[in-house]
Amino acid sequence: MTGIHNLLVGTDVVDEKSVKTLSRYSRVYKLADLAEDRLDELLPSIDSLLVFSWPRQLTSDRLRRMTSLRFIQSILAGVNHIPFASLNSNVIVSSNAGAYSDEVAEYAWALLLSAAKRVVELHVSLREQKWTLKRTLDEGSEITILRERILGILGFGGIGSMVGRIAREFGMQVYAYSRNKAATNCVKFYTGTSGLNELLKKPDAVVLSLPLTSQTARIMNAERLSTMKKDAILVNVARGELVDEKAMYDHLVASPNFRYATDVWWYRESRESLKTDYPFLSLPNFIGTPHVSGPSGLATGRPVQLAVENMIRFLKGLRPRNVVNPEEYRTSYPY
Amino acid sequence: MTGIHNLLVGTDVVDEKSVKTLSRYSRVYKLADLAEDRLDELLPSIDSLLVFSWPRQLTSDRLRRMTSLRFIQSILAGVNHIPFASLNSNVIVSSNAGAYSDEVAEYAWALLLSAAKRVVELHVSLREQKWTLKRTLDEGSEITILRERILGILGFGGIGSMVGRIAREFGMQVYAYSRNKAATNCVKFYTGTSGLNELLKKPDAVVLSLPLTSQTARIMNAERLSTMKKDAILVNVARGELVDEKAMYDHLVASPNFRYATDVWWYRESRESLKTDYPFLSLPNFIGTPHVSGPSGLATGRPVQLAVENMIRFLKGLRPRNVVNPEEYRTSYPY
Numbered sequence: 001m002t003g004i005h006n007l008l009v010g011t012d013v014v015d016e017k018s019v020k021t022l023s024r025y026s027r028v029y030k031l032a033d034l035a036e037d038r039l040d041e042l043l044p045s046i047d048s049l050l051v052f053s054w055p056r057q058l059t060s061d062r063l064r065r066m067t068s069l070r071f072i073q074s075i076l077a078g079v080n081h082i083p084f085a086s087l088n089s090n091v092i093v094s095s096n097a098g099a100y101s102d103e104v105a106e107y108a109w110a111l112l113l114s115a116a117k118r119v120v121e122l123h124v125s126l127r128e129q130k131w132t133l134k135r136t137l138d139e140g141s142e143i144t145i146l147r148e149r150i151l152g153i154l155g156f157g158g159i160g161s162m163v164g165r166i167a168r169e170f171g172m173q174v175y176a177y178s179r180n181k182a183a184t185n186c187v188k189f190y191t192g193t194s195g196l197n198e199l200l201k202k203p204d205a206v207v208l209s210l211p212l213t214s215q216t217a218r219i220m221n222a223e224r225l226s227t228m229k230k231d232a233i234l235v236n237v238a239r240g241e242l243v244d245e246k247a248m249y250d251h252l253v254a255s256p257n258f259r260y261a262t263d264v265w266w267y268r269e270s271r272e273s274l275k276t277d278y279p280f281l282s283l284p285n286f287i288g289t290p291h292v293s294g295p296s297g298l299a300t301g302r303p304v305q306l307a308v309e310n311m312i313r314f315l316k317g318l319r320p321r322n323v324v325n326p327e328e329y330r331t332s333y334p335y
Numbered sequence: 336m337t338g339i340h341n342l343l344v345g346t347d348v349v350d351e352k353s354v355k356t357l358s359r360y361s362r363v364y365k366l367a368d369l370a371e372d373r374l375d376e377l378l379p380s381i382d383s384l385l386v387f388s389w390p391r392q393l394t395s396d397r398l399r400r401m402t403s404l405r406f407i408q409s410i411l412a413g414v415n416h417i418p419f420a421s422l423n424s425n426v427i428v429s430s431n432a433g434a435y436s437d438e439v440a441e442y443a444w445a446l447l448l449s450a451a452k453r454v455v456e457l458h459v460s461l462r463e464q465k466w467t468l469k470r471t472l473d474e475g476s477e478i479t480i481l482r483e484r485i486l487g488i489l490g491f492g493g494i495g496s497m498v499g500r501i502a503r504e505f506g507m508q509v510y511a512y513s514r515n516k517a518a519t520n521c522v523k524f525y526t527g528t529s530g531l532n533e534l535l536k537k538p539d540a541v542v543l544s545l546p547l548t549s550q551t552a553r554i555m556n557a558e559r560l561s562t563m564k565k566d567a568i569l570v571n572v573a574r575g576e577l578v579d580e581k582a583m584y585d586h587l588v589a590s591p592n593f594r595y596a597t598d599v600w601w602y603r604e605s606r607e608s609l610k611t612d613y614p615f616l617s618l619p620n621f622i623g624t625p626h627v628s629g630p631s632g633l634a635t636g637r638p639v640q641l642a643v644e645n646m647i648r649f650l651k652g653l654r655p656r657n658v659v660n661p662e663e664y665r666t667s668y669p670y
Contacts, residue, residue, distance in 0.1 A: 013471060053470055102482045106505065110448035114455075117445035117631075122624040123455050126609065127616045131625045133600070133609055135388055136348060136633060143631035147437045169504040170441065265468070274461065274468055281462045289457040290466045296452075296478035298471060 005315050006045045006068070011052035013075060013298065018308045022050075025315035031055055044068060050311055053081055053271075060086040071314045075307045077104075077294065080212040080239060084329040092314075094322045095211070099306045101158030103297035108163050108207050108237045111261035114287055115233045116144035116205065121284050142257075144204065144233065147171040152203035154196070154219070155210030155238065156187075163207050175199050200224055205233040212239035213328040222247035231257035237293050240265040240272060249278035252285050261287035340650050341380045341403070346387035348410060348633065353643045357385075360650035366390055379403060385646055388416055388606075395421040406649045410642040412439075412629065415547040415574060419664040427649075429657045430546070434641045436493030438632035443498050443542050443572045446596035449622055450568045451479040451540065456619050477592075479539065479568065482506040487538035489531070489554070490545030490573065491522075498542050510534050535559055540568040547574035548663040557582035566592035572628050575600040575607060584613035587620050596622035 005026035340361035
């Protein structure tokens with residue numbers, strides 16, 4: 001034990017049992033229970049913070065007054081929502097990397113296969129009575145067969161490596177873009193900007209499972225999209241802002257056999273929003289779902305459990321896991 | 336060589352190269368090239384027949400006049416479209432089992448994951464602006480997580496076993512209903528009617544990959560549907576008639592968390608039809624696509640190649656593969 005900790009729980013997704021467990025190692029304050037003036041009174045004593053999405057009450061002004069703050073644990077997998085620019089350099093931030101891997105990898109496969117087999121497009125065309133039964137497929141209505149094709153995976157962490165394991169059972173070759181070449185059989189690794197540009201030329205489908213950092217924001221820009229195969233499938237289960245919105249729309253219009261299937265959306269005023277600048281949902285080669293992959297994982301209780309375990313490591317004076325490099329997030333990029 | 340054969344090719348899905356290959360072993364007649372009277376003239380001499388869907392010109396009257404007929408090879412995987420009741424007992428019929436396994440197994444996974452993750456339903460609700468971004472899921476909008484769940488597979492041939500291999504990579508347990516217990520690790524086998532009834536109680540998802548025979552027609556009836564989990568997913572990539580149409584509709588209405596995702600449709604006048612007696616496509620827990628899984632396999636050229644190879648076995652006097660038991664198909668069931 002390293003003295004008494006004061007922990008602020010900034011979200012109501014933490015269950016009562018977990019709050020009780022945390023109480024063994026710290027004084028626990030729940031943000032939702034605190035009146036504004038009581039919160040202001042407590043701010044200077046809070047040394048640890050457990051958050052899901054960033055709490056609106058914790059303005060940059062209030063963050064400045066949290067002079068004892070040493071540790072922030074995210075329950076979301078990524079940490080791009082943490083206001084690094086307003087944090088002192090002695091604040092450690094941990095992501096919840098890996099906590100959603102199984103559920104999000106399953107979701108990536110749902111989007112990839114929905115796009116490859118045109119399930120959404122075909123279902124809608126049946127509903128609109130725009131299809132008759134055919135024994136052979138018309139030109140242009142091809143179904144993508146995955147066997148012996150190439151899958152590119154950008155970001156080979158928990159989600160990416162799980163997506164890759166399943167790909168091999170579908171008989172696909174896996175090309176991965178990653179900072180570190182993991183020791184994984186049957187995966188061809190590419191690193192660096194030139195490696196990424198080289199990788200993107202080859203796959204029939206690409207899954208985005210990268211964290212959103214200053215390095216990866218809008219990594220899929222017009223130029224990179226144009227190097228991909230004209231009938232490739234791009235799947236995004238990470239963050240909408242990995243993709244340039246205008247470039248994506250223009251590409252989908254110009255290349256009707258290219259498909260973009262996403263569970264994640266672009267940001268408006270620093271928060272993810274279903275509002276888009278372009279009418280993606282009117283395009284037949286776009287599939288969109290409202291960011292349910294993470295919540296489906298959250299419903300298992302595992303992400304909260306893992307975040308609480310890591311918070312307890314900090315409270316016990318152990319080194320927390322999944323500590324991120326703030327340099328990658330301290331950026332002029334508006335989130 | 337066993338003398339000169341007269342082969343009738345009853346479909347235009349056979350490419351010219353294959354026709355040329357077949358010509359080395361037989362006189363080849365293409366149905367589409369024959370005038371009605373020329374066809375009638377040839378009928379008594381035809382000993383082998385290569386078909387895709389059953390040719391409308393080959394009425395039961397004409398079949399009766401094909402007195403030399405000894406062998407029918409189907410290019411479709413199943414043979415339920417062959418008019419067994421009008422065939423002499425010395426006619427051998429071969430299915431094209433296994434020819435579409437990879438593509439149809441991929442399609443089964445596309446439907447299973449689309450239903451599990453509610454991709455179609457969510458996409459449509461976004462298009463209709465009936466969804467706002469949520470950090471947690473509402474009651475009743477649950478996403479099914481496959482990991483550690485049970486997948487039932489009815490029919491464990493080429494398609495079923497491929498579906499099962501992929502299931503294990505998703506971390507699912509596999510229960511299979513099959514006539515023969517294959518020597519497959521990590522699969523629990525069930526046989527017979529009581530085995531099937533026992534199996535159906537447990538899975539979170541069930542894939543139908545059975546041939547349509549007198550034994551399997553409407554195997555998924557009201558009673559069996561009612562023994563399944565209330566929030567289970569049923570996927571059909573085999574034949575629509577494996578499922579009782581009225582029972583399925585009633586079950587989907589009564590159990591809104593049960594989901595039926597199908598690529599195959601019920602029969603009208605002995606042929607598959609997109610027409611249904613009930614408005615399935617207006618139900619949110621129904622996903623339908625217009626039988627494209629087989630055609631997507633056909634486009635690879637492999638089903639025709641395998642059917643032609645088996646036809647050549649017959650023409651050479653060898654025992655053809657995939658010979659079916661006509662007793663299973665000679666039925667009062669109207670197809």
